[in-house]
Amino acid sequence: MAVTVTTMQKMKQAGDKITWLTAYDYSFASLIDNAGIDAILVGDSLGMVMQGHATPVPVTLEDAAYHTACVARGASNCMIVGDLPFGSYQVSKEQAYQSAVTLMQAGAHTIKLEGGELQVETIRFLVERGIAVCAHIGLTPQSVHQLGGFKVQGRGDAAQQLIDDAVKVEQAGAFAVVLEAVPAALAKQISERLSIPTIGIGAGVDCDGQVLVLQDMIGIYPKKSPKFCKNFMYGSASIEAAIERYIKEVKDRDFPALEHSFS
Ligand code: KIV
Ligand code: NA
Numbered sequence: 001m002a003v004t005v006t007t008m009q010k011m012k013q014a015g016d017k018i019t020w021l022t023a024y025d026y027s028f029a030s031l032i033d034n035a036g037i038d039a040i041l042v043g044d045s046l047g048m049v050m051q052g053h054a055t056p057v058p059v060t061l062e063d064a065a066y067h068t069a070c071v072a073r074g075a076s077n078c079m080i081v082g083d084l085p086f087g088s089y090q091v092s093k094e095q096a097y098q099s100a101v102t103l104m105q106a107g108a109h110t111i112k113l114e115g116g117e118l119q120v121e122t123i124r125f126l127v128e129r130g131i132a133v134c135a136h137i138g139l140t141p142q143s144v145h146q147l148g149g150f151k152v153q154g155r156g157d158a159a160q161q162l163i164d165d166a167v168k169v170e171q172a173g174a175f176a177v178v179l180e181a182v183p184a185a186l187a188k189q190i191s192e193r194l195s196i197p198t199i200g201i202g203a204g205v206d207c208d209g210q211v212l213v214l215q216d217m218i219g220i221y222p223k224k225s226p227k228f229c230k231n232f233m234y235g236s237a238s239i240e241a242a243i244e245r246y247i248k249e250v251k252d253r254d255f256p257a258l259e260h261s262f263s
Contacts, residue, residue, distance in 0.1 A: 001036045001143040003079045003133050005175040011038070011208070012197040018209025019247045020081070020199055021217065024050050028214060029074030037223065039079040039111065041211060042068045042103075044086070044142070048223075049215040055144050061084040061099050061213045065106040072107025081134060082108025086142040089113050093125035100131050112178065114140040116165020120172045126187040127173030134168035137162060138203065140183035150226065152202075152262045154182040166190045166198075179203040180212065181228065184261040202228030202260040210250045218242055 011018050022043040023029045029040055044056035046067050068082045082103030089096035089252035100111045101260050110132035113119060123133050137151040154162040162182060176197045179187045184204025191198040191207050200207030212229060215221040218239055219231030236242035
């Protein structure tokens with residue numbers, strides 16, 4: 001692992017955009033790593049794009065560990081972020097620690113979990129025990145049945161809660177925070193306020209970094225992809241070229257454009 005939490009912290013300070021993509025297997029992990037990505041997230045989006053479920057809710061810790069191990073065999077330079085699935089960390093901070101250990105033993109360097117203020121105790125517990133934690137706020141897909149669908153978050157009165165969530169996960173020791181499907185202006189405000197990097201997906205161009213689901217980014221997911229996605233295969237001669245163009249467009253602030261963002 002050449003890219004670390006320190007690398008990402010320095011990139012934020014220097015104003016260099018941080019690039020993440022998801023992957024779930026050896027071959028794509030190797031391809032993405034060779035293209036120079038900063039992090040591969042072994043997202044629980046695997047429930048949808050690898051397993052064909054409608055949501056990530058059915059993904060188990062065993063599934064996540066299996067795919068993390070596959071990715072770890074293919075990636076040697078980037079950070080590997082393991083995504084704690086639904087039900088593997090909400091019971092207690094001890095349960096979260098055990099699940100994080102499982103993903104790290106499978107090859108993850110860091111872990112991600114969904115939630116802001118409500119996960120502060122868990123984040124602090126993991127960080128105090130040597131685990132680098134990324135939080136994930138805004139649209140949190142594991143709560144999709146409670147949210148009533150995959151919808152933009154943080155509009156109107158909900159904006160202040162999202163800011164509070166971001167500040168509190170930073171205070172708890174998170175090394176980064178994913179902002180999903182939030183208005184671009186709010187994501188900009190949060191990114192300026194925090195000293196840790198924000199990684200946006202459907203959160204506008206002013207986040208410190210971006211992440212996309214691989215299958216959306218190369219346009220092979222058979223169902224409808226969200227508005228914030230872009231198919232980088234258009235105009236690219238190969239998957240490698242598409243991945244390289246994603247990285248370049250993020251670094252050049254060409255992606256996401258306004259059409260991929262929410263106001
Ligand atoms: O599971 C996933 O792919 C994610 C990203 C979309 C942030 O959590
Ligand atoms: Na996820």
